[in-house]
Structure formats: structure tokens, C-alpha cells
Amino acid sequence: MSKQKRFFLTEDEIPRYWYNIQADMKHKPMLPVNPKTHQPMSLDELSTLFARECAWQELNQTDAWIEIPEEVREYYKYYRSTPLVRAYGLEQALETPAHIYFKNESVSPVGSHKLNSALAQAYYCKQEGVTNVTTETGAGQWGCALSYAAKLFGLEAAVYQVKISYEQKPYRRSIMQTFGAQVTPSPSMSTRAGKNILTKCPNHQGSLGTAISEAVELAMTTPEKCKYTLGSVMSHVSLHQTIIGLEAEKQLEMAGEYPDMVFACFGGGSNFSGICFPFMRHNILEGKTTRFIAAEPASCPKLTRGKFMLDYGDEAGYTPLLPMYTLGHNFRPANIHAGGLRYHGAGTIVSQLKKDGLMEAVDVNQIESFEAGILFAKSEGIIPAPESTHAIAACVREANHCKQTGEQKVLLFNLTGHGLIDMAAYDQYLAGNLNNFTPSDAEISMNLDEVKNL
């Protein structure tokens, strides 16, 4: 009998609500804190930075389901549902009895899951009379998504891209420019935050924290017309990404399966939240026992080696203080190719879930991640983004474990994006020129010491 490989939903079956896990959590995540007053941020305060609807979602800890605006749903139909794929090729290559599935977010127009939230944020900005949006981007996945969403809703977009990625991945910059965005390598001389950093350290290669500072600063110059948007970390971004897991749940049902373990790469938490929270709901409410694994780079190990504390989301200290697992907002991650994972902290929801033992984290070295990426490319035909390879590597570890034990576990991972723009990284791997990076305990302690009295 022929085996079904891919599972799709009809346009009518695409979810109409995002899932807000905050409403179901027993221990609510702490809310963002005003650094001056040390009080939780109010809706008004948060709305100076973000679209008001996003700020409202950020603080919403009571409504489990939030309706997706019709205009956003119409644009979702351009690429959703994304396929849920049974990875027969990978299973065969690993000779594992495990059933491996992946949710293929790489088929979105911009090549990653980031569009799920970009469309929502751009829509809310437009609704509220905003004309300009700013943001930061690392590898450029979020920047591409926001540039395209801004174009669709008639907004001007200014993107600060981490300098190392701007140079490593020139095609991503071109894509943003093709969509009409203005792209600046960060740190730049165009903001106070950028100037300060370049003065202290003229060869600074950039970090997400620095680029956020620059984008926030630009947005704050005309807060009524211009809003800041963020591709991860914040709770409203996690909310928008739950469309991934909600679809996957229905699609797995079509396959007659339910996941034993779910894997996602981890930068700030957007795709992890997206694929995991809808399943985690059943752990919280119905006592299911699915395990959720965040796969972070060993070079930026906020969940496995960071501390839970109040910290800034950006390098210059412009953002609210966030209660989160962090390596310190001055932490400078090594220049790994998975630029989207080079962030010092984890979102507030994920941080609380980790604290409460509702999820796990593992770290993956760069070389292991690319090995997994190549294996996946050869067996499934899709070149994965360097970020996604971390989830694949974690899943491969478990599939190999299943081979030893004979367990037929159902494993699900999120393929956040394709790596077609990242072939230079694959070239380096194939040439044997990739390295692993692991920060020392001393380096991490030093950074955290700077943060502890915020």
C-alpha cells in the first residue's frame, strides 16, 4: 500500500485562533518590567514601543484563544497550511524504528516561519495608523518576513541587520531590498546606541541585542508614526507562531499519530513556542506526557547554562526588563552560521516553562548541526537553514536512541526554514573549515555579574 508522505489542511481547516498558553499556565510568566519603576509595564507604556494590539496580547494572561484577523488569515492562505511531512527518507537513512515527522515552514514565500508573526504585526500597525516599522534581524529570516509583510500592508520598513550576517548572507539583504526595505548593517553610526558601541569597539561584528537597540531607538524618535517590531522573544510573537503547532496537531491526527517528543531550534523562542505550545496544552490540561526539547547552539547556551533573572532584551538597555533565562545582554556569541540563534535570552513564557520543568533544553555544536543538516538534505532533498539543523540534530539523537532501544516513538520537529541562502556555510562544512565554539564558565559568569543588580 502506498504510504502518505505529506499532510495538508484545506483553507477552511486553517486555524482561526492563535493559542495563548499564558491563560492555561499554572505559574504565570512574570510580565515585562519598567527598568525605572521596577513595576510591570502597563499597556500604555508598552504601546509606545509596539502596536497597541501587540502590547495587549503581550499582557494577556486570561484569554486562551485569540482570533486571527481575517486580513491576516487571507495572507496566511498564500502559504498555509504548510506541509506536515513524514520523513521516510531520514528514517531509512538512520534505520530507526521511530516515526519522524517535520513541519515544513520553509515553503513560506520568504522561506521561513517568521512570516506568521510579521503579517500579524504589520497588520496591527497598519490598523492603528502607523506608517513606518523598524526591526532588527540576524540571519535575515525575520527581516525578509517583515519587509514583505510591510510591503503588503503599505508600510515603510527599516531593518538593522547584524553586521556579520549582513556580510555572510548578502542575498538576504538583496531579498529585503527587493521587497523595498531599507537595510542597515548594525552596529551603525545612524543611532546613538550604534555609535556608542562602535566607539568602544570599532570592529564589533554586531549581535541581535545591538541591532534591537538601534531599531528601538529609531522607533522611539517618532513613536506615534513608527513602531518597533520583533521576530522572537516576546509573548505576542510566540502567540502568532502557534499557528504552526495548531496545524501540526490536525495534520498528525490525519496521520493517526500524536507526538512523543517535539524538537525545535532555539534562538529567542518563536518557533519553539509555535510548534510546542499547542501540544503542551494537552500536557497541562489533560496530563499528556509529550516531551518538548529546545535545541540551542552550544555557543549561545542561554537555557542550558544561563540564569533566570531580570535582564534587558537589547545591548543598550532600551527595552523593558524581561524575566528570563539569559547569558547577560552584553554576551557576545561566536559567529556561528545560525545567525538567528545568536541571542542572549529566552522569552518570558519559555523561561517560566523551563523553570517549571515543562520543557527541556539541549545544546548542539555547530559541526554536529551541519552533519545533521547534510544527512537531512541527502535523505529528504531539502537544504535546511543552519538554525533548523539544530532541531534536526536533536531529533537525530533521539532517533538513534530509538534504534538502540527498538522504541517506535513519534518524533516531530520544526523545519523553520531552508538554507538556500546559506550555502556558503555548507561550503565551509564540506571543506572541513567549520569550528565549534563554547563560551567558558568565566565568560558567562562575568556577563551575568553585570546584569544581576538591574
Added chain:
Amino acid sequence: MSKQKRFFLTEDEIPRYWYNIQADMKHKPMLPVNPKTHQPMSLDELSTLFARECAWQELNQTDAWIEIPEEVREYYKYYRSTPLVRAYGLEQALETPAHIYFKNESVSPVGSHKLNSALAQAYYCKQEGVTNVTTETGAGQWGCALSYAAKLFGLEAAVYQVKISYEQKPYRRSIMQTFGAQVTPSPSMSTRAGKNILTKCPNHQGSLGTAISEAVELAMTTPEKCKYTLGSVMSHVSLHQTIIGLEAEKQLEMAGEYPDMVFACFGGGSNFSGICFPFMRHNILEGKTTRFIAAEPASCPKLTRGKFMLDYGDEAGYTPLLPMYTLGHNFRPANIHAGGLRYHGAGTIVSQLKKDGLMEAVDVNQIESFEAGILFAKSEGIIPAPESTHAIAACVREANHCKQTGEQKVLLFNLTGHGLIDMAAYDQYLAGNLNNFTPSDAEISMNLDEVKNL
């Protein structure tokens, strides 16, 4: 009411037969000719070069439907059906009353339609005990597809890539290498054909014709173990690509529409054949009046300015003589970014159809093609391959015409692939550095004169 944007088939609805238009053509295309005997090639003769099953399909002018092997259908499920998309965004941008649809072949694992035939050819080679395959590639779309298909079926692949593309598109080379293929820039010193060309012209930038010569020569060294594969031109390749149009027909039916005009970019004819032949069948058999438009680059205008005559498929003259529209096998097309369209001739079936007035051809300059590409990217979110932009440009012309006349025509084009690997070309366009190229009448005549006594 919500408008449906994308149409999919279930795995069970994916066609089980390819459509062989040769069987339904009133004037059959002439068969490939042995240059020594000037007789039509026999099955045995053709089988020294191609897999025997491909050679059989090449010569088959009687069976309208040829079954797709089950193993190939299983691999088709990895990405088929590809979506048929109603281009609401593009329609809105053009303010046209036309209904524009595109078949999105860019979602295949390797990013283009080329996999449809690569899987079939690799499968037949494997079945026949072949261990190695060779081929040429221009932009690299076909090379990537064959490299991946070879990997799936356990074959070694050697790819000669046109030098200008090898240099312009290094990521495509990396993708082929990631799949395990051996990639050589052509012309190379590794074959007699390559050496001869480099001796005459040391700075030769390569052409598809030259790369074919090299791949054919390599295959002929051990014909029992190694077969040559081709990504376009040949009738069996067109056959495999009809899966595109057969799906599109069912999908348009779901949308309650039938195309008035179908547009495809034109290099050797593979995607044109694929999307057009299933619809053309209804013109031939039932008197439908759909118009079929091949959009070729003005720099390589075989259909609009070439002559119908016997010519070689490659520069060195290793292939059979093909009865086709050609610019002469020594024609050196300008270095446009649409590397996949830089071929001197058109397949034998398309050439006969053009001669019989069953299809039309238009030429498109490079700058117009990129203008259309950018418009499409901004309105539909997908960056199209430089090849595909030619089909978009031709469709845009007609959509603009419909705006003038008020006609609500149904227009369908094939999006052969994405342009994510081609962002350097978009950069040049955005910087105003792209040029148009048009060969002079004298240049074309001179080349054709060399061919006329073959």
C-alpha cells in the same frame, strides 16, 4: 466570502500517467537523425546514450499515455501536487480584470520543475543497471535536480556546469555538492570537446551546447555503465514534465476555470511542454482555442528568429541531428542571468508545433523580465528565477492588454523555480546595472550558414 488562493490535489489525485502529445499530433515531429547515415535513430542507437526506456519514450509516437513508475510516483509525493495559485496580489497590482493563475513548481525540494524528469531518468538508469550518470547544467536548476535524484537512487553523478553560471551562482554548485555530485565548470580540460574549445578560445564562458558535449563524451567512454541525461529539449523530458499541466488542469477545474492563454519561459522546451501539452491536447482533439505562448530571451531567440533545420544538440556535434528551430549549434548567447534559457535550439516536438501554428513565441528583454520579476515578488512574495520572469513578463503584457480591453481572460503561467540563488542578478537590476542583449541578423545568419549543410 473568502476567496480560495491555492489549489492542491490529494496524493491519490496525482496523475498516474504522463501525456505523450506525439501520439495525438497530426504532423508527427521528425525523429532524431544519425549524422552519419542521415536515417532516423533506432532504439538501439539512442540507447547507447540514454537509458533504454528514455530512448523508447523518445521514439514513441503512438501511445498517448505512459504510466509513471510507482517508485517515481512515490518520490513525486515529496513535493507534488505543487500548488496552483490564484495571483490575486499580481492582479491587484496590475489592476487587470484578467484572472491570473500560476503553477508553483518552485516548491520542489530542489527549487524548480526539473526534478520531475530527473527522478524518472535516474529511476530508469538504476533499473537498467547503470551506476553513473552525467549531465550538463546552465543556471544549475537541472544539475541540482539530477544530483538529488541520483543520490536517491544510489547513482554517481557528474555534472558539467556552464562556466559563467558556475561563477555567477556558486550556491547552486554547493547544493549539487551537498547532494554528493561531482561538479566541473565547462568548458574544462577533462574532455576532448572541452580542450578543443579552450584551445580555440581560452576565455570561453561556456554554453549549454558545450557542456552537453562534455557530458556526452564522458558518458560515451563507458556506455554500458554510464548514461547521459538531459534536462530539456528531448521528447522524453517533455513527456515527464507533463505532470505539471495534468495537475494544473485538475486544479483549474477545482477553481471552475479553463485557461484562455498559457505562458511558459523557453530554453529548450521542458517546462513549456510540461504546462502546455495537456491543455493543447484539448485544442487538437476537441477544438478548444487556448493560446500557448513561449517566452524566450531576446538574447537567444531561437523560436522568433531562428530557422527550422537539422542541427546538433551540442557544440562539438556528438549528439544526433535534431529537426528543430535553431540559431546554430555554435551560437554563443549573451551572458544573461537566465542561464537556463541560453540554449541554441528548441525540442523537436515544440519545433513541429510552432511550424504548424499550434503555439506562438514572443521574446523578452532582460530588463523587462526583471521588472516583471520584481513586480511579482512584491505582489506575491515569491522571488522568481530569472528564467521564470520571462513567462511572468509575457503574462503581464497580456494582463495589461486585458485592462485596456476589459476582457476577463484566464491566464496561466508556470513559475518554474525560485530565484533565491540568483539574488546577485536582482542586486544588479536594483543598482541599474543590467543590460539588454540582442544578436544582430548578421550574427544569426552566419551561425545558421554553418549548419545548413549538415
